[in-house]
Amino acid sequence: MPELLTVLVYGLVQAAVLLLVALGFSVTFGLSGIPNFSHGGVYILSGFVCWFSLRKLGWPYPLAVAASVAVAATVGLLVYAAVIRPVRRLVLAEVIATFAVGVAMLELFRWMGLVTYEFNLPAVVAGSVALGDVVVDAHRLVVVASAAGLGLALWWFGRATRTGLALRAMAQEEYTALSLGIREDRMAALSVVLGSALAAVAAVLVLPLGLISINLGYDAMLVALAVTVTGGTERTAGLVLAALLLGLSTVVAGVLIGPHWSEVVYLAAIVAVLAVRPSGILGRLKELEERV
Amino acid sequence: MVFYENALALNEVSVQLNPAEVVGVFGSNGAGKTTLLNTVAGLTLVYARREARRGGVRVTVAGQVRLEGQDVTAWDVPERVRRGLVLCRERHAVFRDLTVSENLRLGGYLRSRAEVEESVAFACELMPPLRRLWRKPAGMLSGGEQQMVAIGMALAARPRWLLLDEPLLGLSPALQAEIVRVVGEIRRHGVAVLVAEQYARAVLPVVDRGYVVESGALVLSGTRSELASQAEVQAAYFGGSWASPRTHP
Numbered sequence: 001m002p003e004l005l006t007v008l009v010y011g012l013v014q015a016a017v018l019l020l021v022a023l024g025f026s027v028t029f030g031l032s033g034i035p036n037f038s039h040g041g042v043y044i045l046s047g048f049v050c051w052f053s054l055r056k057l058g059w060p061y062p063l064a065v066a067a068s069v070a071v072a073a074t075v076g077l078l079v080y081a082a083v084i085r086p087v088r089r090l091v092l093a094e095v096i097a098t099f100a101v102g103v104a105m106l107e108l109f110r111w112m113g114l115v116t117y118e119f120n121l122p123a124v125v126a127g128s129v130a131l132g133d134v135v136v137d138a139h140r141l142v143v144v145a146s147a148a149g150l151g152l153a154l155w156w157f158g159r160a161t162r163t164g165l166a167l168r169a170m171a172q173e174e175y176t177a178l179s180l181g182i183r184e185d186r187m188a189a190l191s192v193v194l195g196s197a198l199a200a201v202a203a204v205l206v207l208p209l210g211l212i213s214i215n216l217g218y219d220a221m222l223v224a225l226a227v228t229v230t231g232g233t234e235r236t237a238g239l240v241l242a243a244l245l246l247g248l249s250t251v252v253a254g255v256l257i258g259p260h261w262s263e264v265v266y267l268a269a270i271v272a273v274l275a276v277r278p279s280g281i282l283g284r285l286k287e288l289e290e291r292v
Numbered sequence: 293m294v295f296y297e298n299a300l301a302l303n304e305v306s307v308q309l310n311p312a313e314v315v316g317v318f319g320s321n322g323a324g325k326t327t328l329l330n331t332v333a334g335l336t337l338v339y340a341r342r343e344a345r346r347g348g349v350r351v352t353v354a355g356q357v358r359l360e361g362q363d364v365t366a367w368d369v370p371e372r373v374r375r376g377l378v379l380c381r382e383r384h385a386v387f388r389d390l391t392v393s394e395n396l397r398l399g400g401y402l403r404s405r406a407e408v409e410e411s412v413a414f415a416c417e418l419m420p421p422l423r424r425l426w427r428k429p430a431g432m433l434s435g436g437e438q439q440m441v442a443i444g445m446a447l448a449a450r451p452r453w454l455l456l457d458e459p460l461l462g463l464s465p466a467l468q469a470e471i472v473r474v475v476g477e478i479r480r481h482g483v484a485v486l487v488a489e490q491y492a493r494a495v496l497p498v499v500d501r502g503y504v505v506e507s508g509a510l511v512l513s514g515t516r517s518e519l520a521s522q523a524e525v526q527a528a529y530f531g532g533s534w535a536s537p538r539t540h541p
């Protein structure tokens with residue numbers, strides 16, 4: 001049985017990974033109610049764009065990252081305009097249409113043969129750090145710091161910028177927001193673009209932990225769903241707590257039972273939360289009940 | 293005319309609002325006041341389009357909205373707001389998780405930063421409690437305070453024509469008087485106000501003219517004094533209900 005500290009450190013890293021991977025999906029869903037399941041496809045696409053810019057075009061790292069964020073944002077806009085907008089507000093159609101796009105992207109990559117061992121991304125910083133008895137590579141700490149930083153940046157964006165406020169307003173009181181002249185279509189598009197850009201940020205931070213593989217795209221969709229359902233979309237704190245819970249549980253499950261149990265943990269969390277607290281662990285169940 | 297599925301919400305109702313005038317629209321629950329204001333503001337069109345897409349309520353909108361003689365019926369909401377036609381929705385329509393200052397800032401979403409600063413300062417001068425509540429989430433405020441935020445938001449949009457939907461709803465008589473004073477001040481600054489209320493009495497001192505709608509139809513209109521004298525006769529609209537203003541849950 002490994003040290004408690006090891007479990008805690010790796011649980012924290014895992015939590016940061018889950019938060020990063022889920023953030024884009026959650027933000028889009030929380031702001032406009034769009035369940036954008038092309039998320040997993042965009043996530044892997046961003047990884048390949050970064051890889052291609054670095055390895056084939058020889059671009060410097062920051063430029064490669066910027067390219068992958070830009071491509072993801074553009075793809076997000078296209079997905080919104082071509083796929084989501086025509087079926088907007090028909091929730092089931094939104095799920096099916098975006099999921100189809102995600103699957104199409106991933107299977108296209110598979111068909112193109114992008115499945116070999118050469119597809120890896122570099123760590124942001126090399127080397128490793130000793131935390132007491134536990135040795136962690138520096139990149140994992142960058143992942144944790146980035147997850148925290150990104151959470152704070154989003155919090156700031158939602159409060160300090162006019163667009164951020166308008167997005168939150170739209171999510172809270174749609175018709176009042178509309179009555180102030182906020183355009184629904186623009187806000188919905190923006191929420192998808194923002195979510196897709198966040199998927200790219202997650203990709204360049206998380207994918208260096210292993211190889212870029214198609215299946216990680218499907219994993220990303222499952223993780224996004226698990227964290228979002230568990231955390232609810234009303235508060236960032238809910239997402240953070242959900243990521244921590246799921247991160248620690250998967251690490252503990254991996255240690256106690258075996259390494260292939262994480263998917264079971266995600267699915268169990270989804271089912272349990274939907275059964276007990278449909279608005280998420282920090283959701284305002286009371287308000288939900290009042291509305292019913 | 294507005295038709296919801298098979299309920300006629302407004303039929304042949306025509307109202308006019310002149311510059312710097314306060315006009316009342318009175319009528320009981322379901323009379324069509326909100327429908328009228330939403331239609332003028334352009335929200336009914338949004339609702340109609342959205343329901344059509346979902347295959348929900350069938351909404352038919354007919355008739356005309358004119359601003360200074362110009363037909364703006366087909367304009368969308370942002371265009372109307374930019375032109376100065378601003379709606380303050382019923383039931384203290386504020387963003388509950390946003391602070392008072394964030395709410396007010398959002399009110400001026402389509403205006404420049406300088407314009408918003410100026411109009412928010414004006415709103416705070418009219419309604420001093422807003423400054424004190426500045427950092428509180430709007431959802432934590434009392435009904436009266438929320439109404440001030442809602443009106444402040446509308447003012448931040450720099451209206452020339454302000455549509456107020458039941459601003460007195462659920463407020464104590466003292467707060468009602470305060471809001472009525474604010475409406476008077478807004479008019480004094482050159483803004484025309486169309487105010488919908490169930491009970492005419494509380495706002496009567498500040499209105500110049502008024503309309504009474506019942507089941508989507510215009511049943512009465514006139515100046516304040518005409519309405520006041522009618523009021524003695526028409527207890528249904530003005531009299532019996534004075535003592536028991538409606539509150540909502």
Ligand SMILES: Nc1ncnc2c1ncn2[C@@H]1O[C@H](COP(=O)(O)OP(=O)(O)OP(=O)(O)O)[C@@H](O)[C@H]1O
Pocket residue numbers: 296297299300301319320321322323324325326327328349382490
């Ligand atoms: N979204 C809607 N779908 C279907 N019918 C509606 C809708 N909104 C209003 N109606 C109907 O239109 C009529 C007018 O409603 P409206 O809300 O305009 O009345 P109101 O005068 O504002 O009432 P209140 O004093 O309760 O606010 C009512 O009969 C109502 O049932």
Ligand SMILES: [Mg+2]
Pocket residue numbers: 325326327382457458
């Ligand atoms: Mg109404």
